[in-house]
Amino acid sequence: xxxIELFPREYGYVILVLVLYCFLNMWMAFQVxxxxxxxKVFYPTLYALESENKDAKLFNCVQRGHQNSLEMMPxxxxxxxxxxxxxxxxxxxxxxxxxxxxxxxxxGYATGDPKNRLKLGRLSxxxxxxxxxxTISCGIKFLR
Numbered sequence: 002x003x004x005i006e007l008f009p010r011e012y013g014y015v016i017l018v019l020v021l022y023c024f025l026n027m028w029m030a031f032q033v034x035x036x037x038x039x040x041k042v043f044y045p046t047l048y049a050l051e052s053e054n055k056d057a058k059l060f061n062c063v064q065r066g067h068q069n070s071l072e073m074m075p076x077x078x079x080x081x082x083x084x085x086x087x088x089x090x091x092x093x094x095x096x097x098x099x100x101x102x103x104x105x106x107x108x109g110y111a112t113g114d115p116k117n118r119l120k121l122g123r124l125s126x127x128x129x130x131x132x133x134x135x136t137i138s139c140g141i142k143f144l145r
Contacts, residue, residue: 015085066110084135
């Protein structure tokens with residue numbers, strides 16, 4: 002038996018959303034690289050110091066937007082993949098909402114005003130809560 006047959010057919014959407022997020026993450030990393038050149042923050046420096054760089058806050062906001070997305074990624078992947086076992090279409094839609102929210106979180110943060118990250122970026126937190134419910138449902142189903 003092909004192991005793929007064990008998964009719901011719609012699970013493919015879950016996988017595609019995960020790949021979409023990987024592309025978003027690569028795009029964010031590229032934006033950090035561009036910001037490093039623009040604001041003259043060279044490797045291995047993770048965050049610029051305001052005492053050494055007049056554009057430190059601008060760079061740090063770009064860097065922090067990406068860093069926060071990396072910090073959230075393991076949780077997002079876990080709830081997306083596990084919740085998708087029982088609720089593949091709902092999880093894929095919530096995952097897509099998460100990806101869109103993360104895009105706006107990053108672009109809002111990258112403006113240099115951290116408050117801008119939450120205008121539409123808060124959608125990603127709503128999506129994670131929904132995905133957590135899907136994952137809880139999956140866990141309960143396993144226990145029955």
